[in-house]
Amino acid sequence: MHRILGLVLLVTAALAARAAEPYATSAPCPGCNVVLVSFDSLQAAHVHALGDPRLTTPTIDRLAEKGALFTQAVSPAPWTLPAHMSWFTGVDPSIHKVVNKYVVYPDRLVVSNLQTLSPGIRTLTDVLHDHGYATGGFTGGAGVSGVFGFKSGFDVYSDDVPPFTGLATTAPKAVTWLQSLKGKRFFLFLHGYDMHGQYLPPGGYDKRFVQPPYEGPYDGTPSQQRVLRELGLRQSIDLDPEDVDFWREVYDEKIVRADAVFAGFLSSLHAMKLDQRTVFVLASDHGTEEYEHKRFDHGYDLYDELERVLFVIAAPGIKGGQEIHVQVGTLDIMPTILALVGVAPDPDLKKQIKGRNLVPLMTGKDSDGEDVYMETDYRLYTHKRGLRTRDGWKLVHTLETGKIELYNLKNDPHELKDLSAAEPAKTADLDARLLAHYKSIGSILDHWQVGCSPVYPDQCH
Template sequence: MPPYSLEREMINWKRLWLLIVGLSLVVTYACSPGGDKTFSLPLIRVADFLSRENIHSTPMRGREKQRIDFRVPRKTEVRELVEEKENPWGLIRKWKLGGTEREIIAAPPPTKFDYRGPIHSGAEINFGIGVVSPAEGISSLSSESPQVTFRVILKFKEKEKTLFYKRLTLPSPSQGVSFSFHKVNLSTTAPEARLVFQTEGPSEASSFWINPILISPSRPPLRPIILISIDTLRADHLGCYGYERATSPHMDAVAKEGVLFSQVYAPSPWTLPSHISLLTSLYVYNHQVETENDRLSPAIPTLADILRRNGYYCAAFTGGGFLSTVYGYSRGFDLYRDDLGGVFKQEGAHQVAQASLEWLRQNKDRPFFLFIHTYQPHTPYACPLPYKTRFLSPQAKWGSLDLIGYLGGKQGIFKPLPTEEKENIIALYDAEILYTDEVLIGELMTTLKELNLYHRSLIIITSDHGEEFYEHGSWGHGQDLYDESLRIPLIIKFPEVASGRVKGKRIEELVRLIDVLPTVVDFLGLKGEDEILTQVDGRSLLPMIQGKENSLRESLAEVAADVLSSHLPQRTALIFQGNKLIVNQPFKPEAFKFFAYPPPQLPQVELYDLIQDPQETENLGAKKPKLVRQSIRHLEDLFRLAKKRDKRKARLTQKLKEQLRALGYIK
């Protein structure tokens, strides 16, 4: 018998999946007009098939530029979709209530549209309905108790059946909004059917459908995909990466059942650009979300966009802040929450875990992509007992600490501290990791096993950047490009059918955070996405796992000048063949007035041998001028090829500004 290989196992699994999907396509083509292959997807969003041809009536026809108010004062924000896709008369929108954003189809009465395609026995329709109180109040309407009627009608073979009927009374201005969620099971099989969605009532009513989707049984079911980003997590503070403290038993256990990448680099030392890179597989210079005022361009596809059009329901549970919807993260997601924990909640990881687990229990039978993010290891260090005292010495000065606050804001990041205070800070940071590992990773893995999802799922654990503890003269993150800021964990646990002998495998070669997206696409065998993979900066990790990659990878990292009014200069790093080149722009004169303690005097160029000098203590720039020149020319070539994009600006909400101000990021 030939030796086992992950490649052959995955190829066999892909062949089986493609065979079954292919057979379903044959049946679908025979039954549906035009043989549209999209009808074979296990999950179909009605909004994705909305066109002028299947919208039969709407008061918004010809009023695309007129504002239709779906807002509730102090509670919601509504943005029209800016994605480059068909959006007839502006009906498809994003609707945000509190910290939860969903996609809606605006349906002020009388609105009527339909979805046309085959209906399979065992399918179900999931949707919500809602109505917002008029800006002028109910008195502006003709009826004393005006109502909106919502109907879903199934039409096939000249037959008609009402599947859903409900009336919602328009809420008063004090109530703001009324909405509910519903599920209708379909026992009918119809090769050619129409699902009609209609609203009736006063035309002044701001009524809407919440993301109606048709879910059909899929054989085999699509693999669940779970991507976990633990903010500010250094790889070298995890047990599976050799750390002496027991900070991560649950992550260590996942690593034993998956693949651990020991040399992983983030593209930026702070949250916003690094997470955009994670979800787009683009370096910062290509996606161009460089500062707190930048927003992801709608022309750039994300991992959620890709999985969405391949039949996945996409949900995200995040800590907000620099993962707020204002930065464009919610594109492609059916559900996006940015109100879970933030950086100031002592139990932020617990909050995001509980929200994610509740959603998992309700959606375990859907084909889903779940993105989870927590700020828990980020300062302030104040996780609950007994975790926060786990690693403290008896002489510890602090049981919790807002490090940036203690330093006096960003002005104090270069302040030297006594050794005992540094050890105290690191112990508190390690406690945050342990708490996150227990309440998020541990609880999540336990629940996945209880729901019979663990063995079927592709699970990825990573981070966006690390944290500095004065190794190179500064605290926190966002200013330097040394390994304590850029080296992050990456653990991938494959579904059991494809894991085989890769369990516990350790990859020593350099990889990048931007490699996550193409790895997911490659593993799932999404052949229709080949063109997108030619436009990203990352590469699939599967050839490396299979031992078939011959070329070495390089990584690029950068931070723009004066991000968050920090008075910090622009810096760029190139990591290649065991070396790191860092190009530093000088501090401006006003920076020396801004900082309470003088910043270190850095040379314009730094070059380190990461193999012989992993702590980056000896600058070889003067000793290896030829290598420096070659590396700088390579950087210039990369930036010269950067894609030209129209920069999009983010509109920071007052709440987000308050969060950033409290963190010391803005004044």
């Protein structure tokens, strides 16, 4: 009898100890450090590992070879603020509601804030902090400023920099913080605007890729990019081919420079031996328009130059050299990180998160991918909702005009031939699915009006 009671007590103690274990031992890298890097405005088509013939991203490519490269990753939104907030919450922009920098009332503007607009939504950082992680964020400010709610859960959140600051400033700050931790488990969010139109490399461009002699009117400065951005919101822009080439060449220069800075950051981690039990997630929040559809910048459209993004995961326990070609979304970042390090969401968090855990996909489970929904209410200039299906169709519905566009991405990857009139049945089916999705998450899809919600100080006066 005493032996049986002793066994029962031992089993009970073992089960209790297992329940108290904060990290699931079955995870690929239980309790590992996490480094989440945002390459703001990096268009997937300009990444060498994703098909650009120019060697733009050797450091990113090497890290991708150590893990999984998702070749068809799609953003939930085409600009910085709503896309990043979806990373950190695992929900659509329509759910977290941080879709513009300001909420516009008839008599005032109020800064958008996650905790005010969507109280009760928890962030990735909140969860990891609650599980004992030291948490640090080092950003380029502007659209990822802490005032919008990003700093929740962070021990340190650095955004006190000039708007649109790059990795050359944010990465050294991150390294200094890591050195101060003295071996403590950490979550690091590193962000830079190096590819953004409002970022100018230190010392200006060396124009290493520009084919001489370029004698056009452009020099690639933020002021010129700003003029083109605003003009493109009102009308199509007509540029000469050599001007278009110039803008794309200086964009590639910015990518190469950012990749080199990132290489230095990784070298610092290696010197501190912090790259051994660490999950690396590299992503771009969105791409940018370099005149593919006669516009510059991002936010207004849902074309693939904005929506298809970099997404890399490299971690202990994840096989290297994987290229995953089925479609996924960067909405999956939060649940995937939690699964990689063995943090099990509680019932409320499970209910909150709409993204998918991609660990099964990276560990050999077959999948045909996922449909990805996307949206923008950029500056209230437009209200667009989109669906990119797992089998290669893209539908975009502009709510304020009722215009619907349909593209077959397999035959028309650059989205140049709208098939909505030629494929009425497919258009109706996908539009019904699109509207049903947004209604299911509480979106009201009628009575949309355009307006002006400023992103930059010179707007909406």
